[in-house]
Amino acid sequence: MSDYPERPAELDRRYADALASETAPTNPDPTPQATLDQIRQLLTSYYAARDKTLADALANNLRPGDDATADSFAAAWRDYFRGKSDDAAKTFDGVASSAKGAMSKFIADFAIVEKMFYLGLGDFPMARALGQTRTDQRSLADRSAKLDELWRTTIDYWQRFDGQLASLRNDILTMFQNIVGTMTSWQNELEDNVRSDLSALSGYARSGAPGLGRVTNTIVREVQRGMDLVAQLRATPDQFMSRALDLYAQRGDAIEGFFDDHRQETKTFLDGNNNVLVQKRLDQATKDCGDAASKVGTDAMVKDAKTFIDKMNDSVRAVGDQYNAAFDAFFGKFDGKYIGNVNDATRLILAEDGFFDQFWAELMNQNMPDKLRSLADKIRSNETISIDDVTDDMRTQVKSYLQAQLEPLRDSIAAIDQSFLDRFKLVYISVPLSQWSDAVKKITGWSK
Numbered sequence: 146m147s148d149y150p151e152r153p154a155e156l157d158r159r160y161a162d163a164l165a166s167e168t169a170p171t172n173p174d175p176t177p178q179a180t181l182d183q184i185r186q187l188l189t190s191y192y193a194a195r196d197k198t199l200a201d202a203l204a205n206n207l208r209p210g211d212d213a214t215a216d217s218f219a220a221a222w223r224d225y226f227r228g229k230s231d232d233a234a235k236t237f238d239g240v241a242s243s244a245k246g247a248m249s250k251f252i253a254d255f256a257i258v259e260k261m262f263y264l265g266l267g268d269f270p271m272a273r274a275l276g277q278t279r280t281d282q283r284s285l286a287d288r289s290a291k292l293d294e295l296w297r298t299t300i301d302y303w304q305r306f307d308g309q310l311a312s313l314r315n316d317i318l319t320m321f322q323n324i325v326g327t328m329t330s331w332q333n334e335l336e337d338n339v340r341s342d343l344s345a346l347s348g349y350a351r352s353g354a355p356g357l358g359r360v361t362n363t364i365v366r367e368v369q370r371g372m373d374l375v376a377q378l379r380a381t382p383d384q385f386m387s388r389a390l391d392l393y394a395q396r397g398d399a400i401e402g403f404f405d406d407h408r409q410e411t412k413t414f415l416d417g418n419n420n421v422l423v424q425k426r427l428d429q430a431t432k433d434c435g436d437a438a439s440k441v442g443t444d445a446m447v448k449d450a451k452t453f454i455d456k457m458n459d460s461v462r463a464v465g466d467q468y469n470a471a472f473d474a475f476f477g478k479f480d481g482k483y484i485g486n487v488n489d490a491t492r493l494i495l496a497e498d499g500f501f502d503q504f505w506a507e508l509m510n511q512n513m514p515d516k517l518r519s520l521a522d523k524i525r526s527n528e529t530i531s532i533d534d535v536t537d538d539m540r541t542q543v544k545s546y547l548q549a550q551l552e553p554l555r556d557s558i559a560a561i562d563q564s565f566l567d568r569f570k571l572v573y574i575s576v577p578l579s580q581w582s583d584a585v586k587k588i589t590g591w592s593k
Contacts, residue, residue: 149199149452151445152262153192159251160188166247180243184252191236198229198263199453206272207460209279218276226267233259258442265441266450271457274430275464281418282468285475288414292483295407300494318507324378325516328558331374332520335367339547368550371524375557411483420472427465431458513561521559524551 147153167176176184206225209218234256237244241252342363431454438450481488 147192147196148456149196149449151448151452152443153195155443155445156188156192156255159254160185163247163251167245172246174245176245176248177243180240181248183240184237184244184248187236187240191233195233202226202266203453203456203460207275207457207464209275209464211279211283213276213279215273215277215280218279219270219273222269222272223267226263230260230263230267233263258446262442262446262450265437266453269434269437269454271427271430271434271461274426275461277426278423278464278468281423282471284414284418285471288411288418289475289478292407292411292479296482299404299407314507318511321378321511321513324374325511325513328371328374328378328520329516331367331370332523335371336523336526338363338367364547364550368554371554372557375554375561378561408483411479415484420469423468423472424465427461431461517558517561521555524555524558 164181166172167181169175202222202225206222236259237252237255241249244252434454434457435451438454439447441447441450476484482491
């Protein structure tokens with residue numbers, strides 16, 4: 146049983162009419178019986194060939210290869226049916242010259258109408274739609290490879306920043322370490338010098354020579370050195386601020402430009418290549434095929450053509466499903482990175498939370514508040530150094546002077562506590578991280 150029985154039934158009826166005319170007793174010049182028999186055999190063979198032509202078209206010509214394009218696939222489809230239209234038109238060439246009267250007209254009409262049928266099928270737009278779908282699927286693969294490379298480039302770009310940021314971080318850490326180390330050495334020198342001068346003061350007191358001026362000069366000199374170191378420590382963030390801000394600005398520009406550009410390019414790409422558009426294209430092609438089917442010939446041919454379209458749907462769905470699988474894989478791979486909202490994983494990579502967390506941990510490992518608190522305590526101990534062999538009045542003067550000079554220094558050092566580091570973290574880490582995170586979050590991407 147043919148899958149497309151309408152046209153064969155119609156041809157059988159028309160053949161029967163022509164046969165009746167040719168075999169009528171009143172026909173003075175009938176078609177030879179041998180020719181009639183040949184025409185019948187050829188017609189039966191044609192039905193089988195017609196079924197095979199349509200079956201092969203569905204099996205072979207609606208399955209675009211990986212390199213198919215809209216033009217190439219449409220051309221292959223059209224050429225296939227052009228060839229079949231020529232073959233159909235030549236079905237009765239071997240007996241046409243022997244046919245007469247009604248049978249000759251049957252053969253002539255057959256050649257014209259069958260040719261029109263195949264040419265009409267060749268104009269169906271589905272092959273072009275499928276070829277374009279395959280091109281779009283290939284574009285997804287190409288874009289995926291490009292985005293993979295862009296991400297590697299982005300990471301390389303970030304690593305160059307990491308190198309510069311690491312250098313800045315190391316310089317800041319080294320500066321803190323050097324200043325705290327210098328302050329520790331200075332405190333030891335302060336204690337030694339004060340003790341030495343106070344010992345000398347006792348000697349002066351025993352000899353009757355004045356010595357308080359020497360002690361005060363030493364204290365003033367050492368306190369000034371300490372104040373200078375405190376000022377240097379406090380100024381450390383400012384010394385690096387210009388350099389840091391320049392790097393941070395470049396980083397921000399990179400996020401808003403370099404990464405944003407790639408997301409915008411991907412958005413533009415997906416605006417023209419996505420599963421919704423592909424399905425609309427295939428649906429429209431199916432509708433257009435239905436419209437074209439109404440022009441392929443007789444009513445019987447139109448019915449067969451619409452049956453052919455129904456059978457096309459399996460191949461259309463297969464190509465559509467292949468595209469959808471590729472699209473879903475593409476979307477899943479880049480969602481949160483180059484598609485949709487930037488997810489936390491991508492944001493953390495771009496904003497470098499881990500990098501700065503390490504920086505902060507290394508800074509905290511310096512135990513700067515504890516070291517400075519210990520310095521302050523040691524400075525306080527200088528106020529209670531014992532002074533022998535001096536008068537009570539001089540001892541009171543020396544202790545008062547020591548306290549008056551060392552207390553502001555001690556308080557200045559003690560003031561560099563955790564809050565100082567917290568302010569440093571706010572300026573160097575929290576604010577830029579927040580700005581970068583906000584910049585990343587504001588970047589819009591394509592969404593389903």
